Amino acid sequence: MTGNAPFLVVGIIFFLGLYAILFERNLIKIAIGISLLEASANLLLIVLGYRSGGSIPIFTLAGEVRTMVLPTPQALTLTAIVIGLATSALLLSLIMLLYRHYGTLDVREIRRLRG
């Protein structure tokens, strides 16, 4: 029913995130770009495991179920979300420290290390 539309969404989110990381100048916007990339990777995994009309992959008290979605991508995504949470928290706290040191969030002005 949905066809390839979810993959299209994955692609759009991926390129939006990549664009933000490469071309934005505000550190917070770069952090948002990284979160978008994480979201697209997670969505890709979930979409790959979907079987149309499938139910949740739990056997206990499942009743009459014909198809189930694949459980492995869901386990992978859950792990990836937890890792993404840790990375985002650390990223934001580093941005906070950078702001405290440099007084700006502009990447063009945070460049003491060069050459």
Place this chain on the structure above:
Amino acid sequence: MNWQIHLPALVLAIPLLGAFASPIAGLGGRTVRNGWMAFISITTTAVCLLLLQKVLVDGTAVYVMGAENWNFTLPSGLSWPIRIILQVDAFSAFMAAVGSIAALAGAFFSLSYMDKFTGLEKFSALYFLLVTGMLGMQLTGDLFNFFVFLEIASVASFGLIAFWRDRPEAVEASFKYMIISTLSAMFILIAIGFLYGRYNAVNIAAVARMLHMGYAEKIALVFLVVSLTMKSGAVPMHMWTPDAYAEAPAGVTCLLVGVSQASLYGLFRVCFSLYGSSLGSPVIPWTIIVMGVLSMFIGVTMAVIQKEIKRLMAYHSVSQIGYILLALGVGLLALRDPQAMADYGFTAMKGGIFHIINYTMYKGLLFLTAGALYYSAGSRNLNELGGLARVMPYTTLMFVIAAAAIAGIPPFNGFVSKLLIYQSTFAVYPLLAVVALVTSVLTLASFVKVFQTAFLGPAKSKFAKVTEVPGSMLIGMSILTVVIIVLTLFPTWTLAHLVEPAAKALVDQAGYISAVMGGGL
């Protein structure tokens, strides 16, 4: 049944225990904390060396987590492995041993080096977490676990690079590394998604068995190669390397050198064991070769003009990574052709793998001596240092050994691996060997500069009170010096007993697959 079958799990469990018990050890005061750090790093190295010895004798070791039995790779009734599997062949065990020696030296060095700072129980927790991540990347037989361990290593290293968080430069370096590293981790996850979508498996051996080159596989390969070379610090994505290596505390830099090898390990595992003979066209090998040549040359030319000692050494890391990429790229090029493999491919792989251990040892030692200079003289700027050979004789001696090794002066170990690389790359395309030689000359030039300005020259009055560094820092440096001297004295033994099995394991894709998948589906 003996306890040695559990070695692969122990290699990961011991540093993990060390990491999470560090805050508890920290409650006992300075002695307990330092003792704990020394104990865990010695045990980890010992277990890694035992594992290497076992793998060299018994062949590839497999360990299944959570199954009824440790070697139960295929659960009953299923034809593909869905367990969490550690797969250790000679190459993995070799890399794990190299990384754990670097970690041991860095840990001992850090005991005194970090002594005047607070929050050290957190430091040692992050340190061992980084060790766990590095060893996990090298031992796992599963693509998704590779991603998880890569993220463990990355997150721990962000914290360690920014450990001196009151220094703006350290936070800036950590942020840069974080962007690059998270980006490459996400690329790896997407590549894993592509492979999973095609084959419903994430086990490297299982995917490798079914792999047929198509569009999805090509996209996944490009994502993996790009992200792993980015993480290992090769040109064109090398700009995080000098910042992160220069701003991290010296003991951590020594370990980070080992961690960048884990990304290289991932790259070669993907190229040789996952894709292997189905790689087809020579585009990927040539891409790796070209990236290697560019890294060598750009890295060393940037290094020559540096004034800060750790930045200079960090640019040399970029150029040394180039040697390894060049050598293994040539090996990959020769993979499909047995004649070429026998002529020059296998020599190149031996050279590249020997260079991995040489590079980790002497580069780690160089970063530690730079840290010792900073600790004693309080400066990393070459324009300010001078005449330190009088007051720091041991550091000077070890610096000279490491510098001679990296410059490839005979009879040091760097010469042996570089000679193998020159010989084999010359057979492919003479220009490659020429670039490698020029790089080696420039490396020598810049280390002569460092030696002359920092250690020789008249004694400066402001360094009159400088003394030799404390004992534990000397122990950390001597560990690496001893390894370099052993490699220097016994290159033939090392090549025959450590390097050649590792190179054979890397080439033998069928052996890697059958260790998990058994005889047939």
